[in-house]
Amino acid sequence: MEPEVRNKLDLAIEIRDVYAREILDFAGNPAIEVEVLAGGEIIGKASMAGKNYSKKEQTEKQQVHIEEKIELLNSQIAPEIIGENVFEQRKIDTILKENGNEQTSFAISLAVARAAAAAEKIPLYRYLGGVRAVHPSMPQLIRKEEIEIEKIKEIKIDESAVLTKLFERILKEQNEGNKLILSQETAGTEDSFLIDLAVAANITMILVENRESAYYTVLNNRLLQLEEKIGG
Numbered sequence: 544m545e546p547e548v549r550n551k552l553d554l555a556i557e558i559r560d561v562y563a564r565e566i567l568d569f570a571g572n573p574a575i576e577v578e579v580l581a582g583g584e585i586i587g588k589a590s591m592a593g594k595n596y597s598k599k600e601q602t603e604k605q606q607v608h609i610e611e612k613i614e615l616l617n618s619q620i621a622p623e624i625i626g627e628n629v630f631e632q633r634k635i636d637t638i639l640k641e642n643g644n645e646q647t648s649f650a651i652s653l654a655v656a657r658a659a660a661a662a663e664k665i666p667l668y669r670y671l672g673g674v675r676a677v678h679p680s681m682p683q684l685i686r687k688e689e690i691e692i693e694k695i696k697e698i699k700i701d702e703s704a705v706l707t708k709l710f711e712r713i714l715k716e717q718n719e720g721n722k723l724i725l726s727q728e729t730a731g732t733e734d735s736f737l738i739d740l741a742v743a744a745n746i747t748m749i750l751v752e753n754r755e756s757a758y759y760t761v762l763n764n765r766l767l768q769l770e771e772k773i774g775g
Contacts, residue, residue: 554628554630554662555628555630556581556582556585556628556629556630556659556662557581557582557626557627557628557629558579558580558581558624558625558626558627558628558629558655558658559580559581559582559625559626560578560579560580560621560625561577561578561579561580561616561620561621561624561625561651561654562577562578562616562617562621563575563576563577563578563612563613563616563617563647563650564576564578564613565609565610565613566590566732566733567732568592568729568730568731568732569730569731569732569756569757569758570592570730572592572730573608573609574590574591574592574609574730574732575590575591575609575612575613575616575647575650576588576589576590576650576732577589577590577616577647577650577651577653577654578654579624579629579651579654579655579657579658580658581629581658581659581662582629582662585629585658585661585662586658586661587629587653587654587655587656587657587658587659587660587661588654588657589649589650589651589653589654589657589734589736590650590732590733590734591649591650591653591702591727591729591732591734592702592729592730592731592732612646612647615644615646615647616644616647616651619642619644620639620642620644620647620651623638623642624638624639624651624655629655629658629659629662630659630662632652632655632656632659632706632707633707635651635652635655636648636652636705636706636707636708639651639652639705640705640708645702645703646702646703647702648702648703648704648705649700649701649702649703649704649705649706650702652704652705652706652707653706653734653736656670656671656706666739666769666772667736667739667743668738668739668740668742668743668769669743670743671706671710671739671740671743671744672742672743672744672745675743675744675745676742676743676745678773679742679743679745679773680742680745680747681742681747681766681769681770681773682725682738682741682742682746682747682748682749682766683747683748683749684749684751684754684759684762684763684766685724685748685749685750685751686750686751686752686753686754687750687752690724690748692724694722695721695722695723695724695748696716696721696722696723696724697723697724697725697726697750698712698713698716698723698724698725698726698746699726699727699728700725700726700727700728700737700740701727701728701729702728702729709740710743710744713744713746714744717744717745723744723746723748724746724748724749724750725737725740725741725744725746725748725749725750726749726750730758731756731757731758731761731762732758733761734761735761735762735764735765737749737762738762738765738766738769739765739769742769749762
């Protein structure tokens with residue numbers, strides 16, 4: 544990701560609204576979806592499942608947890624981001640980390656990047672990857688049983704991550720010669736962001752639990768779309 548380069552382009556589109564809503568992940572548990580509105584009609588949307596609980600405490604605690612996150616985002620975090628330049632990803636990510644309320648950080652960070660990509664009329668992987676994503680390799684969806692996982696560094700994304708820090712970590716690992724596999728800590732939603740992140744960062748493997756799952760289908764469909772666009 545190249546936020547410093549983008550900031551020199553002197554592009555400025557103001558974020559005018561940020562809000563969250565409750566959705567369900569593929570396990571049927573409450574999850575959060577964030578929408579970022581910028582400029583006139585630019586929209587960036589992202590979703591991320593939250594903390595997993597045991598079955599005994601699942602329904603009640605997850606519901607309370609997700610309601611608290613939505614209230615926190617809408618009342619405290621959104622006002623700090625509204626008015627910022629949508630292309631200032633690093634600045635916005637810094638605000639999210641300094642805010643101290645990390646439970647919604649990744650969904651907001653990703654929604655901002657999607658809005659910026661929409662403003663430039665390019666796919667998310669191109670916005671995040673820059674020149675690295677001009678002729679990218681397509682990732683494979685792999686189960687843990689199919690690889691020697693101890694020989695590969697797993698980059699696991701959770702709800703507290705932000706894109707700039709995530710890409711800094713990925714670049715550090717790659718510069719050290721480590722082979723990487725991308726995964727997310729929680730159950731999947733209809734958001735196929737893992738594919739775009741892998742393509743942008745030139746990571747050729749994504750860890751999946753089950754090829755029969757709905758989330759696998761979401762990821763595979765996005766992969767097929769990119770293979771058609773990039774390969775065609």
